[in-house]
Amino acid sequence: MASVLEVRGGKPLTGEIFVRGAKNLVPKAMVAALLSQETSTLRGVPQIRDVEVVSELLQMHGVEVDYQQEEGELTITPGSLTLPDPIQVDALAGSSRIPILFCGPLLHRLGEAFVPDLGGCHIGDRPVDFHLKVLEDFGAVRNSTPYGMHLTAPKGLKGKPVRLPFPSVGATEQTLLTAVMAKGFTELSNAAMEPEIMDLIAVLQKMGAIISVDMDRTIRIEGVDELHAYRHTALPDRIEAGSWASAALATHGDIFIRGAAQKDMTTFLNYFRKIGGAFDVQDNGIRFWHPGGELQAAVLETDVHPGLMTDWQQPLVVALTQASGLSIVHETVYENRFGFTDALRGMGANIQVYRECLGGLRCRFGRQNFYHSAIIQGPTKLKAADIVVPDLRGGFSHLIAALAAEGTSHVAGIDIINRGYEHFMQKLSKLGADVTMQP
Numbered sequence: 001m002a003s004v005l006e007v008r009g010g011k012p013l014t015g016e017i018f019v020r021g022a023k024n025l026v027p028k029a030m031v032a033a034l035l036s037q038e039t040s041t042l043r044g045v046p047q048i049r050d051v052e053v054v055s056e057l058l059q060m061h062g063v064e065v066d067y068q069q070e071e072g073e074l075t076i077t078p079g080s081l082t083l084p085d086p087i088q089v090d091a092l093a094g095s096s097r098i099p100i101l102f103c104g105p106l107l108h109r110l111g112e113a114f115v116p117d118l119g120g121c122h123i124g125d126r127p128v129d130f131h132l133k134v135l136e137d138f139g140a141v142r143n144s145t146p147y148g149m150h151l152t153a154p155k156g157l158k159g160k161p162v163r164l165p166f167p168s169v170g171a172t173e174q175t176l177l178t179a180v181m182a183k184g185f186t187e188l189s190n191a192a193m194e195p196e197i198m199d200l201i202a203v204l205q206k207m208g209a210i211i212s213v214d215m216d217r218t219i220r221i222e223g224v225d226e227l228h229a230y231r232h233t234a235l236p237d238r239i240e241a242g243s244w245a246s247a248a249l250a251t252h253g254d255i256f257i258r259g260a261a262q263k264d265m266t267t268f269l270n271y272f273r274k275i276g277g278a279f280d281v282q283d284n285g286i287r288f289w290h291p292g293g294e295l296q297a298a299v300l301e302t303d304v305h306p307g308l309m310t311d312w313q314q315p316l317v318v319a320l321t322q323a324s325g326l327s328i329v330h331e332t333v334y335e336n337r338f339g340f341t342d343a344l345r346g347m348g349a350n351i352q353v354y355r356e357c358l359g360g361l362r363c364r365f366g367r368q369n370f371y372h373s374a375i376i377q378g379p380t381k382l383k384a385a386d387i388v389v390p391d392l393r394g395g396f397s398h399l400i401a402a403l404a405a406e407g408t409s410h411v412a413g414i415d416i417i418n419r420g421y422e423h424f425m426q427k428l429s430k431l432g433a434d435v436t437m438q439p
């Protein structure tokens with residue numbers, strides 16, 4: 001049964017917490033380790049569900065994985081690989097989006113791969129057509145099985161020019177992980193340039209890959225025959241940092257986030273400041289606080305990096321319910337990322353969602369039937385409610401709303417939050433939140 005958190009809200013969150021490596025890099029760096037037979041070492045690894053899922057999948061392929069949780073150090077030894085029973089792989093169906101990234105490395109090392117149905121947050125359709133096109137263009141052959149997808153590469157994998165229809169993070173990573181050991185040269189245009197992708201490129205370069213990046217979203221990869229182990233410290237989780245920063249704003253709090261890095265959060269920090277939040281960048285982290293007075297409404301548009309990251313949108317919307325005036329939020333990355341606002345309305349927030357593009361950009365969803373823009377009128381006093389968590393960021397946002405609201409809320413399905421927020425219960429206690437996990 002899903003766990004329920006009782007939240008007695010209305011208290012500012014104050015204190016210090018620590019963020020470790022990024023959820024959107026660590027599992028991919030773990031997959032990259034498969035490209036070598038030697039032992040790779042990854043540091044800053046958080047104890048989150050996505051890391052557990054990828055560890056399980058690696059172990060099913062005969063890889064030794066050793067995780068020292070306290071130190072955050074993970075060693076991965078993919079000496080000799082074996083193809084697991086597809087039924088075993090299928091047991092992980094629906095748990096994460098990472099398994100599709102195993103394709104390139106497994107095709108290189110084993111000549112075949114099984115991929116379970118993907119999971120991840122339900123914030124849109126989330127097809128993998130770009131991934132499959134890249135793999136097939138490189139020479140992979142795909143078959144559906146009762147236990148997910150089976151791929152082979154009868155003639156090996158060869159580099160190709162690739163142009164992504166949209167700068168997809170996952171499809172860019174798919175191309176990188178496949179092209180580094182494919183025969184010949186790959187020029188990837190319209191690539192995603194997120195900081196986590198640059199960190200994955202750093203990992204691959206440490207392994208011996210040859211990759212160059214142009215500012216016009218072109219990535220060039222020269223395939224090599226052999227890659228080696230890496231030692232790497234993952235970049236900090238900018239989404240987790242932005243989420244706790246939004247919590248500081250919504251609860252009138254003051255949080256020092258040790259490990260938060262300014263260079264990966266520039267766009268977030270600009271919006272945080274425009275809304276009226278205060279921050280102070282220090283050598284070892286960033287302090288975020290509500291400086292008193294009124295917060296200001298803002299116009300936000302999510303976009304691929306260096307735009308405002310979509311995963312920050314949901315926590316920021318909760319903070320905007322406390323800002324004076326009309327805020328406009330246009331979500332251009334996912335077609336269905338405003339479902340979480342239903343619960344906020346139930347708590348007293350004044351939020352309307354629209355099908356039209358309400359920002360400066362015309363996005364892919366403008367002529368379709370997707371509620372992908374929102375207008376928020378604030379400030380509204382939030383009141384306690386009983387809520388069910390819909391997805392990772394939506395869930396954290398509900399938690400922030402419950403912490404900001406007067407009265408006692410019950411937040412059900414809280415386990416989803418473990419997928420991307422390390423030790424969030426301990427962090428809440430450290431920040432003085434009045435919460436109890438119900439049996």
Ligand SMILES: CC(=O)N[C@H]1[C@@H](OP(=O)(O)OP(=O)(O)OC[C@H]2O[C@@H](n3ccc(=O)[nH]c3=O)[C@H](O)[C@@H]2O)O[C@H](CO)[C@@H](O)[C@@H]1O
Nearest residue numbers: 024126127128129130131166168169170171310311333334
């Ligand atoms: C594990 C991980 O790193 N997750 C992140 C990753 O997700 P993920 O890699 O799944 O996100 P993508 O960047 O691929 O998706 C962006 C958009 O492209 C579309 N698309 C993508 C692939 C494809 O084959 N076909 C297609 O149409 C998606 O439906 C979506 O509308 O980047 C997202 C955008 O920054 C983040 O919100 C997620 O937190």
Ligand SMILES: C=C(OP(=O)(O)O)C(=O)O
Nearest residue numbers: 097120121311392393420
């Ligand atoms: C959408 C997210 O993740 P995933 O791609 O793992 O579902 C997220 O981290 O907000």
